[in-house]
Amino acid sequence: MIVALGGGIGASKLLLGVCQAIDPAELTVIVNTGDDFVLHGLTICPDLDTVVYTLAGLADQERGWGIENDTFNALSWLARYGREAWFNLGDRDLATHVHRTALLRQRLTLTEVTDLIRRSLGVRARILPMTNEPVSTIVLTDEGPRPFQEYLVRDGARHAVRAVSFEGVKRSRPAPSVLEAIEAADGIILCPSNPVISVGPILAVPGIRDALRATVAPVVAISPVVGGRSLKGPTDKFLAGLGYEVSALSVARLYQDLLDLFIVDRLDVELLPAIEALPVKARTAETVMDNLERKISLAKETLSWLASLRPE
Numbered sequence: 006m007i008v009a010l011g012g013g014i015g016a017s018k019l020l021l022g023v024c025q026a027i028d029p030a031e032l033t034v035i036v037n038t039g040d041d042f043v044l045h046g047l048t049i050c051p052d053l054d055t056v057v058y059t060l061a062g063l064a065d066q067e068r069g070w071g072i073e074n075d076t077f078n079a080l081s082w083l084a085r086y087g088r089e090a091w092f093n094l095g096d097r098d099l100a101t102h103v104h105r106t107a108l109l110r111q112r113l114t115l116t117e118v119t120d121l122i123r124r125s126l127g128v129r130a131r132i133l134p135m136t137n138e139p140v141s142t143i144v145l146t147d148e149g150p151r152p153f154q155e156y157l158v159r160d161g162a163r164h165a166v167r168a169v170s171f172e173g174v175k176r177s178r179p180a181p182s183v184l185e186a187i188e189a190a191d192g193i194i195l196c197p198s199n200p201v202i203s204v205g206p207i208l209a210v211p212g213i214r215d216a217l218r219a220t221v222a223p224v225v226a227i228s229p230v231v232g233g234r235s236l237k238g239p240t241d242k243f244l245a246g247l248g249y250e251v252s253a254l255s256v257a258r259l260y261q262d263l264l265d266l267f268i269v270d271r272l273d274v275e276l277l278p279a280i281e282a283l284p285v286k287a288r289t290a291e292t293v294m295d296n297l298e299r300k301i302s303l304a305k306e307t308l309s310w311l312a313s314l315r316p317e
């Protein structure tokens with residue numbers, strides 16, 4: 006059993022590779038829900054959907070989110086009614102949010118709803134939200150606090166980041182099966198996702214960080230920062246905004262207490278001595294996953310590191 010933690014595009018790319026390298030039924034993914042929000046009365050869970058659509062082979066590869074070849078007729082009609090149209094909900098994607106919201110109203114938990122959605126779309130890996138309680142990532146910008154999607158999509162991430170908080174996280178509990186999956190895992194992967202706003206909220210759910218520290222399973226993380234830049238998304242803005250240098254070394258520091266191994270890109274080979282001095286064992290790999298072959302090869306390399314680190 007392999008457990009992966011993450012959210013969004015970076016995680017999905019690696020997970021697609023993992024599902025080619027092992028039987029997907031042996032994979033459990035614990036996904037960030039801090040990006041979730043309600044729009045037009047619908048509960049939208051972007052990271053859960055990105056992971057599910059990607060593993061179902063339905064994701065729009067170019068954008069990284071939403072469904073391939075989706076249309077946006079409902080969105081333009083919503084705009085005619087004067088409703089907010091800054092968040093690009095495709096017609097098929099909208100059906101997911103309608104379905105999820107209806108099931109949540111029938112008092113199913115987000116765990117149950119996510120399981121129904123992934124099964125309907127033919128995803129064999131188990132996909133777990135980090136928690137069933139509402140948690141909202143709030144970005145404190147130089148213009149004031151902004152819910153995450155407003156900061157990122159509506160305002161185009163143009164405001165400087167000063168701090169980040171996860172509203173509701175202290176009262177939240179890990180969703181059912183999350184701690185059990187970590188405890189029973191043979192290996193754990195922290196995906197190359199934003200350490201502050203994708204993996205950060207998961208680690209902030211009371212009990213999850215401690216479970217990762219306590220598990221005998223080896224924990225490997227892959228840096229989402231390559232050569233001092235994030236490949237996709239605003240990881241660099243968040244690291245810099247919180248006062249960290251934008252480098253794989255900063256990511257290693259954020260995960261230091263959890264890790265058995267940290268994988269950085271070959272471009273960052275000169276950072277190895279500083280990471281090992283933390284002390285965190287570190288290795289290099291080709292981490293840029295711009296085609297399926299590279300996703301599979303990084304997944305296989307990560308899995309073989311996990312196997313070599315497994316206690317006897």
Ligand code: FO1
Pocket residue numbers: 012013014040050051052054055070071091092093094095098154157158203
């Ligand atoms: N990201 C954007 O930058 N613009 C969008 O209009 C947008 C729409 C969208 C719709 C559904 C969905 O599941 C995700 C969507 N995303 C969009 C991506 C998402 O906001 C972020 O990439 C994640 O929250 C970050 O992990």
